Amino acid sequence: MTTSRNHINLVVDSDMPETVRTFLAIPVNASAKLRQIVTELGGISKPVRSVQTSQMHLTLSFLGETPQQQLAEIGRTINTVALRHQAFELEIAGVDAFPSRDRPRVLWAGISPAEGVIAIAEDLRDALEEIGFPRERRAFTPHLTLAYIKGKPPREVGMLPKI
Numbered sequence: 001m002t003t004s005r006n007h008i009n010l011v012v013d014s015d016m017p018e019t020v021r022t023f024l025a026i027p028v029n030a031s032a033k034l035r036q037i038v039t040e041l042g043g044i045s046k047p048v049r050s051v052q053t054s055q056m057h058l059t060l061s062f063l064g065e066t067p068q069q070q071l072a073e074i075g076r077t078i079n080t081v082a083l084r085h086q087a088f089e090l091e092i093a094g095v096d097a098f099p100s101r102d103r104p105r106v107l108w109a110g111i112s113p114a115e116g117v118i119a120i121a122e123d124l125r126d127a128l129e130e131i132g133f134p135r136e137r138r139a140f141t142p143h144l145t146l147a148y149i150k151g152k153p154p155r156e157v158g159m160l161p162k163i
Helices: 032-042 068-083 115-130
Strands: 019-027 048-050 057-067 091-098 106-112 143-149
Touching (some): 019 115, 032 048, 032 091, 032 106, 057 115, 057 143, 068 115
Antiparallel strands (some): 091 106, 106 143
């Protein structure tokens, strides 16, 4: 997968609610291997809901409910940060679970090398803090969400696929 230095355009619809659930992410083109893993996860059983590979992304920051009038300023901040970073290649580096393999609720794939994504995420978090968004308390773990698990995980989840 490759990231690019695209500018981000925000379209604000006057019919939008006063606030919108907002997260900032890099869209990802899923490799054949990643698509295969997601398909396998989706076939396990009902408590496991795999993501659509066409919607796959690498979340950099979660802002939550955001006032609509702040979207343009967020867009300018994103563009400023994006221009400070070069495009880079990423590869999948293992599969794991949040909060843990013993109590999985989210199955995810790690990425390598992670340094470029971590640098962008930290730069973005600093810039967002400057415009009034509180810094996320959780450490940033670059990952691609593969599936969600609701309820008791099936036995097959204990045998996460190897990449």
